[in-house]
Amino acid sequence: MKFQLSLLKFFYLSKELVVIGGGAAGFFCAVNAARMNPSLKVTIVEKSNKLLSKVKISGGGRCNVTHSCFDIIEMSRKYPRGGNFVKKTFHQFFTTNTIQWFKERGVKLKAEADGRMFPVTDSSQTIIDCLMKEANRYGVQIMMRSEVRGLSVRTSLDKYEQGQFTLDLDGSRSITADYVCIACGGYSKSSMFDWLRLSGHTIEDPVPSLFTFNIPSHPVTRLMGVSVDPVTIRIMDSKLEESGPVLFTHWGLSGPAVLRLSAWGARELKERNWGFGIRVNWLPGIHDQALRERMQHLRSSAASQLVTGKNIFGLPQRLWELLVEQSEIKTGTRWADLPGRQQNRLIHHLTNYEFRINGKTTFKEEFVTAGGIRLSEVDANTMMSKKVQRLFFAGEVLDVDGITGGFNFQHAWTSGFIAAKNIAAMP
Numbered sequence: 001m002k003f004q005l006s007l008l009k010f011f012y013l014s015k016e017l018v019v020i021g022g023g024a025a026g027f028f029c030a031v032n033a034a035r036m037n038p039s040l041k042v043t044i045v046e047k048s049n050k051l052l053s054k055v056k057i058s059g060g061g062r063c064n065v066t067h068s069c070f071d072i073i074e075m076s077r078k079y080p081r082g083g084n085f086v087k088k089t090f091h092q093f094f095t096t097n098t099i100q101w102f103k104e105r106g107v108k109l110k111a112e113a114d115g116r117m118f119p120v121t122d123s124s125q126t127i128i129d130c131l132m133k134e135a136n137r138y139g140v141q142i143m144m145r146s147e148v149r150g151l152s153v154r155t156s157l158d159k160y161e162q163g164q165f166t167l168d169l170d171g172s173r174s175i176t177a178d179y180v181c182i183a184c185g186g187y188s189k190s191s192m193f194d195w196l197r198l199s200g201h202t203i204e205d206p207v208p209s210l211f212t213f214n215i216p217s218h219p220v221t222r223l224m225g226v227s228v229d230p231v232t233i234r235i236m237d238s239k240l241e242e243s244g245p246v247l248f249t250h251w252g253l254s255g256p257a258v259l260r261l262s263a264w265g266a267r268e269l270k271e272r273n274w275g276f277g278i279r280v281n282w283l284p285g286i287h288d289q290a291l292r293e294r295m296q297h298l299r300s301s302a303a304s305q306l307v308t309g310k311n312i313f314g315l316p317q318r319l320w321e322l323l324v325e326q327s328e329i330k331t332g333t334r335w336a337d338l339p340g341r342q343q344n345r346l347i348h349h350l351t352n353y354e355f356r357i358n359g360k361t362t363f364k365e366e367f368v369t370a371g372g373i374r375l376s377e378v379d380a381n382t383m384m385s386k387k388v389q390r391l392f393f394a395g396e397v398l399d400v401d402g403i404t405g406g407f408n409f410q411h412a413w414t415s416g417f418i419a420a421k422n423i424a425a426m427p
């Protein structure tokens, strides 16, 4: 009799959380809420036939889970949008908590020299297995191939009716919930957010972030595979500037400095339809005058040596040769015979090389959409909407995005955890 009563209580009195989206943020919210409040019924509703699909392909199949940064202010500077928001959320669940959370579940993370953290297995499947195991352990229900198309809130609550929310699914189905966590990720088109606009929220227009720069049929594309570090890139007619490694690809420029520029400039560059000029300093830190003096010295100390042969500044040889060629220095020119005009041009190309960017290519390793739910409408302490009680948000659906390096997953874990904690504690 007692057992039947508790079953009855579970089915009729326990509250239900529906998480929209079976990605990193959705899973983290679902498994933590179910663990923290065993009487809560938790269901993940996923539109596709795959779970955690981005986790699977992330970091080249290794999943760059987080970044080994243990200072909240420093970490928050890695988010072109949402830096102030994560500054608050990280106080509740930070990189240290992510590392610990996975460690407690048998998943050890390691840091690479550039700070990116991966599971020691170097396989994203380890992360997926861990999250799936947690979901099974705490009885999280999963509805696949179920797209949420609308969300409505009941204004007058009938105490005998279950749930405050009604979620309309494809196929004219619907489900109810007491709490909803929206973790549906970023959408590439503004119209895809319409069902969320109808819930009363404002959407910051989506724009791509983390892309590489196209320079179709420019001679530098011959240098495919060559990298230069460090390089400073400045976007013309803008304040955007970044330094770091650059990689030549067969379609243009990639590497951390380019990706960071694409993230910081996501909105500005979209407005320019991804057509803009950049100036590259291949030798940041060496002043023009110092270059001139070094070259003057070479005219006597290496007078009979070829300009192409003497790569004095440690640049990759193929880049040096290209810059010499672009400065219209004839093949076979020796240092002693280098005309002043060509020397000036070479100095200009070394420190101020101009490219015209024409289009972008999505970075295969990591890609995010900037934009999403306006942050002023969400309470960073709880992840609950300021407009709709008991409606929560987590992950990329929010107008938060980081540069490449594990920052986007950290935001997914943090926001998913905070939403879970607050839902689990609600009456």
Ligand SMILES: Cc1cc2nc3c(=O)[nH]c(=O)nc-3n(C[C@H](O)[C@H](O)[C@H](O)COP(=O)(O)OP(=O)(O)OC[C@H]3O[C@@H](n4cnc5c(N)ncnc54)[C@H](O)[C@@H]3O)c2cc1C
Binding pocket: 020, 021, 022, 023, 024, 025, 026, 045, 046, 047, 048, 050, 051, 052, 053, 054, 055, 057, 058, 059, 060, 063, 064, 065, 066, 146, 147, 148, 149, 183, 184, 185, 186, 364, 365, 366, 367, 368, 394, 395, 396, 397, 405, 406, 407, 408, 409, 410, 412
């Ligand atoms: C190729 C690639 C590699 C990446 N690598 C890294 C990396 O190494 N490190 C890092 O930090 N970040 C990386 N990122 C970014 C990171 O994957 C995302 O920021 C993160 O996955 C966001 O998690 P999320 O749960 O918010 O959204 P998602 O992972 O996008 O999950 C959202 C889920 O919701 C579902 N959904 C959407 N709409 C609905 C609906 N209406 N109804 C039901 N379900 C719905 C989607 O099908 C999806 O499964 C990478 C991204 C890509 C594309």
